[in-house]
Structures are given as C-alpha cells and as structure tokens.
Amino acid sequence: MQACQLRWLLIGNSRWHWALAQNGESGADQPQQFLHLPPPTSPLTAAVDLPLVWAAVGPVPPCAGLPAETRLALDDVPLAEAPPWLGIDRALAGWWAAQLAGGPVLVADAGTVLSLTRVDGCGRFAGGRLMAGAALQLRAMGAGTQALPSLEGGLASAGGGEPWPRATDAAMRLGVAEGLAAAVLEAGRQARALDDKCRIVLTGGDGPTLWPLLRRPSGLGEEGLQHRPELCLEALMALRPAPPIGVAQARPRSSRI
Secondary structure (H helix, E strand, C coil), X not given: CCCXXXXXXXXXXXXXEEEEEEECCCCCXXXXXXXXXXXXXXXXXXXXXXXXXXXXXXXXXXXXXXXHHHECCHHHCCXXXXXXXXXXXXXXXXXXXXXXXXXXXXXXXXXXXXXXXXXXXXXXXXXXXXXXXXXXXXXXXXXXXXXXXXXXXXXXXXXXXXXXXXXXXXXXXXXXXXXXXXHHHHHHHHHHHHCCCCEEEEECCCHHHHHHHHCCCCCCHHHHEEECCCHXXXXXXXXXXXXXXXXXXXXXXXXXX
C-alpha cells in the first residue's frame, strides 16, 4: 500500500507550526520535516492538507477549514494539576519535556513570549513565568522611543559576534538576547535550588540564538541544559500518533477521562 504524508499542526501567535511524516505499510511514522510558516491565505479544504490533529494558542481564522473534532484541548494533555487557563503549548511542552527527562524540568519556550514552565518530579505543573519575547521587545523599543528604530527579524545575527556593538540595531538585538538568556539562566538556577535534578529544556523560535549564550559557563552542566527545538510538535505527535494504514483516525479523547 502506498505511503501517505501525515501532518500535525500547532497554531502559534505569529506562525503555523507543522510536523510532516510519511506513513508506510508498517504504520510506523517517521518525522521528515518541521515547518514554521505564516498562516495560509486560503482554507485547508483538501483532505491531504488537513492535519491528523491540531492545537492552537493563536487566532484560528474562521475560514481555515480545520475540523473541530480533531482539535486537541488542554484536557487531552496528561499534565497533572494544569490550571484551566494554561496555554496548550505550555502544557504540551511541559508534559513532553518531563517525559523525556524522566524527572523535574523547567521549559524555556523562546517564542513571541518567553514562557518558563516548571514541572515537578511527580509530573505536576508547578508554576512558571512569562515575559515579552525578542520580537515584542524590539518592537516596543521602537514604538516607545523617538530615537530607536522598530526592528523586524527577531534575534537574527544578534550582535554580529561583537560583545559590545557600536551599531544601534545590533546593540538592541544583543541586549534583548542577553536579557532573555539571563532570565532563563536565573530561573534555572532557582528551579535547581528547589530540586537539583531539575533540567532546563530550551525550545521555541529564538532558541538557536539563545542556545550558545546559555551554554557559556553557568553551573548547569551538560546534563542540566538541553535544546529541543520542536518540543511542542514532538508532544503533539506523541499524544496523537498515526493510526495503522487503513484505520481511521479516532476523535481525540481526553486522557484524563
């Protein structure tokens, strides 16, 4: 039987995040690529374009054509003691990071917002912190001052390798990057003071820029700091794996029921 392409979708605040895989005769799916794209301009009407399951933290256009019955809700994520207001991206990332680590974790998701999500050694949501992410900070500096530019492009080439940039735009990008990294490291230090087995797991679109800043001597050690760029999509795939060939995908059900 011919292999078919499978899709999982997480709608973020600014981008749509896709995981794509091929499902062959064995029914085993292997991730092939992860895509982070702007929202589509037309509905996903073709069956081949629809995801097996989808979740959203950002706006869902009414014309998107996504079936309500395949939407993953917070109750479908087996993160114990997750409050009803918790974003599903934080729940997915926290649950899956704890599964991978086999113990307590602090997830730093460096996206539109830098979210810090703690999960304790029993797999329970243990609070977190939120602060404006890189793009929001850069736009705020431009909007709130007369002299500073409004920058686009996030943290791309932050500082250009200079520790103390002369150019204003480079100084802004590096200042934001260093500030975010410092926030993650301090939160990690505090989390490990509560439980020295806690691992810090970095994910999100600005993760690749923050990763080398976090890896500088910080006392966390190699085992204490991990980078999982596609953590939320991995969690989505783990919760809703592809059915065997010829078996229809069941409607998502709450794992808490």
